[in-house]
Amino acid sequence: MKYFYLIFSSLKRKKIRTGLTVLSIVVAFVLFGYLTAIRQAFDAGVEVAGADRLIVRHKVSIIQLLPEAYETRIEQIEGVDNAVHSTWFGGIYQEPKNFFSQIPMEPEELFDMYPEYILSDEHKAAWLETRSGVIAGRGLVERFGWKLGDRIPINATIWIKKDGGRTWEFDLVGIYDGAEKGTDTSQFFFRYDFFDETRAGGTGQVGWYTVRVTDPDKAAEVAAAIDAGFANSAAETKAEPEGAFVQGFANQIGNIGFIIMSIMSAVFFTILLVAGNTMAYTVRERTNELAVLKAIGFTDRGVLGLVLGESFALTFVGGSIGLGLAWLLVSTGDPTGGSFPVFYLPTRDLFFGFLLIAVMAVVAGLIPALQAQKLQIADALRR
Numbered sequence: 256m257k258y259f260y261l262i263f264s265s266l267k268r269k270k271i272r273t274g275l276t277v278l279s280i281v282v283a284f285v286l287f288g289y290l291t292a293i294r295q296a297f298d299a300g301v302e303v304a305g306a307d308r309l310i311v312r313h314k315v316s317i318i319q320l321l322p323e324a325y326e327t328r329i330e331q332i333e334g335v336d337n338a339v340h341s342t343w344f345g346g347i348y349q350e351p352k353n354f355f356s357q358i359p360m361e362p363e364e365l366f367d368m369y370p371e372y373i374l375s376d377e378h379k380a381a382w383l384e385t386r387s388g389v390i391a392g393r394g395l396v397e398r399f400g401w402k403l404g405d406r407i408p409i410n411a412t413i414w415i416k417k418d419g420g421r422t423w424e425f426d427l428v429g430i431y432d433g434a435e436k437g438t439d440t441s442q443f444f445f446r447y448d449f450f451d452e453t454r455a456g457g458t459g460q461v462g463w464y465t466v467r468v469t470d471p472d473k474a475a476e477v478a479a480a481i482d483a484g485f486a487n488s489a490a491e492t493k494a495e496p497e498g499a500f501v502q503g504f505a506n507q508i509g510n511i512g513f514i515i516m517s518i519m520s521a522v523f524f525t526i527l528l529v530a531g532n533t534m535a536y537t538v539r540e541r542t543n544e545l546a547v548l549k550a551i552g553f554t555d556r557g558v559l560g561l562v563l564g565e566s567f568a569l570t571f572v573g574g575s576i577g578l579g580l581a582w583l584l585v586s587t588g589d590p591t592g593g594s595f596p597v598f599y600l601p602t603r604d605l606f607f608g609f610l611l612i613a614v615m616a617v618v619a620g621l622i623p624a625l626q627a628q629k630l631q632i633a634d635a636l637r638r
Contacts, residue, residue, distance in 0.1 A: 263568075269537075273569065276533045280573025280615075281580065283526040284608060287519060288581020291604045294515045295437070307471040308368070309478050310500035311338075311464040314491040320460035321490050329466060332484060334477040336469045339364045342450070342462035346409035346423065348399070355395055357409060357443040359450035368465055371434045378429030386449045390429035392440030401427055414454045423453070436599065465497065523615065530619035534566050537623070559625070566620025567613070574612035578605060 267273065311329065313319035321340075329338040344357035362382050366372055374382075374390060382388045391401065401407065404427065411421045425445055433440050451458055468477045478494035485492045585600045 272533060276530060276569060277573040277576075279526055279529050280570055281577040283522050284574050284577025284611075285581045285584070286522055287608060287611070288578060288585055288600050288604075290515045290519055292585045292598050292600050295601055295604075296598050307336075307468050307474070308497040309466040309468060309474060309481070309494050310497050311466055311481055311492050311494045312462070312500075314482075314493045317343075317463065319490070320457060320462060321464070321492065323459045323461050325461075325485070325490075325492075326464060328484065329464060329481060332477065332480050334468050334470065334473055334480065336467045337364070337368060338464050338466045339368045340447070340461035340464050342447075342460075343413075344409070344411070344445075344450070345413045346411050348407070348409055353399070355398075355441050355443055357445065359447040360444050361447050365444060368467060371438045372431045373434055374429050374431040378431075381428035382446070385426055385428050386446060387424065387426050388428040389425040389443060389445040390431055391427060391443050393430055393432050394440035395443060396427075396430050398441070403427055403430070414450070414457070416453050417455045419455070466494070523611070527615060527619055530566070530570060530615065531622065533569070534562065534620050534623040537562075537565065562623055563617070563620045566623075567616035570612050570616040570619065574608065574615070578608045581608075 311321075311325075313321055320342075323340060326338050326340055329335055339361060341358050341360055344359060346357050347353070348355070362379070366374060366379070372392075378390065382390055389407065396402075407425045407427055409423045409425065411423055414423075415421055416423065431440065432438075447461075466477070466481070468474050474496060478496075481494040482492050582600050582605065585598065588598065
């Protein structure tokens with residue numbers, strides 16, 4: 256603390272240079288916050304995936320259907336507690352950019368399989384009583400401004416109705432919330448019986464099965480038993496952990512984690528060069544002053560600490576402002592208008608951001624600080 260005044264005086268000497276350096280650090284940490292939130296959006300389904308849940312799909316591809324009759328056979332396999340089927344609907348609401356998943360499900364089984372979805376008893380009862388009823392996540396409802404009782408038209412791209420029509424109309428009877436912050440509340444669930452009796456083709460066929468196992472430690476064994484049970488059949492299966500299945504969807508557009516880390520690394524390397532250059536100029540301009548400080552009793556360690564303190568002050572101010580702005584901006588919601596199922600800045604990444612501030616301060620200021628520490632008084636005063 257005794258060096259605080261000297262540190263502050265040094266930084267305010269070149270106000271424009273200090274301000275621009277701080278601004279560059281602010282921008283870097285705002286970008287860090289947004290990229291972290293985007294990565295979290297892609298990883299959200301993986302993080303909340305149940306350790307005791309498997310996904311069973313067609314061995315060839317997820318777009319290949321499986322018989323609805325498989326459910327009973329799967330539930331008879333040792334180690335299986337329950338199985339629930341789902342199907343991808345793939346419709347369009349108003350215009351193609353309004354993307355969200357629409358999935359027909361058995362109402363009675365949905366919430367038993369997915370306890371992370373919270374729906375009131377009143378809304379559950381309404382869904383069971385309304386054949387064309389649908390329940391939507393809180394995030395999806397807020398995205399489009401829906402309210403209970405709304406009739407929502409979805410234009411089918413895959414499942415044409417028996418009468419040849421493409422517009423399916425659903426009644427919003429329930430809104431579900433997430434038990435955890437990372438729970439996907441952007442989904443749209445409707446009744447399978449309504450779907451199966453209305454579609455023109457594919458009756459009795461489903462997209463995939465979600466299977467809950469009795470012992471998560473034996474999930475691999477159960478998955479192998481399921482695949483063995485349908486080997487050499489007309490529709491062979493591939494069973495895998497739910498987390499791996501969700502990650503596979505995310506990886507269809509590339510390794511998101513690697514892409515984001517590459518961008519952040521490039522940004523922070525550039526900012527390190529900027530901050531390091533600023534500190535180097537600061538030391539070079541103050542060579543005589545540092546020599547005087549040593550002459551009046553400052554130790555080599557004291558000078559080292561002074562320069563590192565300036566580096567830390569510079570990065571701490573910029574990094575803290577950047578993280579604060581990132582948290583505020585991300586808290587306002589998804590900037591794409593709802594393309595991401597969840598969008599928030601995890602607390603662990605905020606702490607990681609402050610760790611980056613400390614690392615950045617040391618890396619940017621270490622070489623200039625060592626140069627200042629090694630200054631010889633007589634040589635420095637002659638410059």
